[in-house]
Amino acid sequence: MQSAGLAAASQHSNEYPIPESMKAWVLGGPEQLSLVEKPVPQPGPAEVLVRIDAIAVCATDIEIIRHGVPAMIDGDLPFEKGFTPGHEYMGTVVRLGPTVDEFEVGDRVTVEVHAGCGRCQRCREGMYTSCLNYGYREKGHRANGFSTDGGFAEYAVNHINTLAHIPDEMSDAEATLIVTAGTAMYGLDVMGGVIAGEGVVVIGPGPIGLMGVGVAKALGASPVILTGTRERRLEIGKKLGAEDVVNVGREDPVAAVERITGGKGVQYVLECSGAPNALNEAARMVNRGGRICLAAFPSDPVPVDLAYLVRNNIYVFGIRGEGKSATHRAAALMAQKRFDAKLIHTHTFPLSEVPTAIRYARERIEDAIKVVVQIREN
Numbered sequence: 001m002q003s004a005g006l007a008a009a010s011q012h013s014n015e016y017p018i019p020e021s022m023k024a025w026v027l028g029g030p031e032q033l034s035l036v037e038k039p040v041p042q043p044g045p046a047e048v049l050v051r052i053d054a055i056a057v058c059a060t061d062i063e064i065i066r067h068g069v070p071a072m073i074d075g076d077l078p079f080e081k082g083f084t085p086g087h088e089y090m091g092t093v094v095r096l097g098p099t100v101d102e103f104e105v106g107d108r109v110t111v112e113v114h115a116g117c118g119r120c121q122r123c124r125e126g127m128y129t130s131c132l133n134y135g136y137r138e139k140g141h142r143a144n145g146f147s148t149d150g151g152f153a154e155y156a157v158n159h160i161n162t163l164a165h166i167p168d169e170m171s172d173a174e175a176t177l178i179v180t181a182g183t184a185m186y187g188l189d190v191m192g193g194v195i196a197g198e199g200v201v202v203i204g205p206g207p208i209g210l211m212g213v214g215v216a217k218a219l220g221a222s223p224v225i226l227t228g229t230r231e232r233r234l235e236i237g238k239k240l241g242a243e244d245v246v247n248v249g250r251e252d253p254v255a256a257v258e259r260i261t262g263g264k265g266v267q268y269v270l271e272c273s274g275a276p277n278a279l280n281e282a283a284r285m286v287n288r289g290g291r292i293c294l295a296a297f298p299s300d301p302v303p304v305d306l307a308y309l310v311r312n313n314i315y316v317f318g319i320r321g322e323g324k325s326a327t328h329r330a331a332a333l334m335a336q337k338r339f340d341a342k343l344i345h346t347h348t349f350p351l352s353e354v355p356t357a358i359r360y361a362r363e364r365i366e367d368a369i370k371v372v373v374q375i376r377e378n
């Protein structure tokens with residue numbers, strides 16, 4: 001913390017000299033990333049310049065680099081536009097835009113991805129990840145790493161609404177995981193968020209699923225049950241708070257949930273696997289009137305037993321990213337050390353090795369879960 005006032009601010013500015021240009025990875029055609037020099041961007045009103053200290057690789061980055069979507073720039077795919085991908089970053093505020101007094105130079109922050117446009121119905125409702133002007137910069141839409149420049153670079157401009165303070169004792173790498181925990185939090189939010197004492201099944205021990213276990217447990221859910229195929233990840237799930245884990249290679253997950261809950265089923269399922277039959281299985285894990293949130297999806301259309309959903313009054317939600325300030329709530333739980341997100345961080349690379357970091361994440365080399373690029377040593 002620092003004292004307020006101009007003297008302090010200018011003192012801190014000197015501490016963080018800002019060059020005119022920076023290193024940044026840009027996307028050429030599909031799968032073509034190159035490291036270039038770009039001008040350091042300037043923050044406008046309600047924005048700050050963030051010196052990026054670390055960034056985590058997300059499965060969505062891999063999608064964007066290969067297929068373009070869900071990134072979109074002015075209604076078009078993000079190829080050959082000098083676009084910098086990457087969205088799960090944290091860093092240090094080094095310059096304030098005009099009128100900004102919500103943050104100070106020197107503040108350590110993590111970012112959520114979507115600023116939205118601030119003018120459409122969804123943004124006004126707090127559902128800025130579902131902005132109706134998504135991808136249209138002239139309408140004011142910003143989602144760094146999706147429709148505006150992201151974080152595989154030394155600096156980025158962020159709207160102040162996308163920043164959350166992080167405590168000094170939290171490492172850079174851990175702070176990059178907050179947005180992933182925020183996505184899990186948003187999934188639990190949209191299902192109603194009333195989970196203390198209720199059973200929650202998390203399907204799929206990927207990064208969002210594992211953070212879902214941590215968040216559900218921190219919010220008082222019981223039992224928290226994690227299902228998956230990889231024993232090592234299920235073990236991490238236990239450390240994050242899962243009372244029961246089910247290896248679906250050994251036991252049918254629906255039968256296992258029935259066994260664990262004494263035939264009652266659970267109130268909520270957070271589906272994070274994208275497996276073709278996951279929704280049908282989730283429907284048979286929840287009790288009548290239960291709720292399912294889909295945070296992942298199969299790449300092809302799949303058959304769903306709709307009659308079962310309707311007859312049993314089962315609610316199905318889909319989420320896109322992390323809306324309604326869920327990232328801030330996740331950051332609060334992590335600042336309070338309610339679960340140890342660091343358990344999912346498996347590998348670290350420097351900025352010069354972003355393609356290697358992405359390859360580790362994509363091919364799950366050495367069972368990589370979260371791969372972090374440490375851009376600057378503090």
Ligand SMILES: [Zn+2]
Nearest residue numbers: 058059060088
């Ligand atoms: Zn992500």
Ligand SMILES: [Zn+2]
Nearest residue numbers: 117120123131
């Ligand atoms: Zn909007």
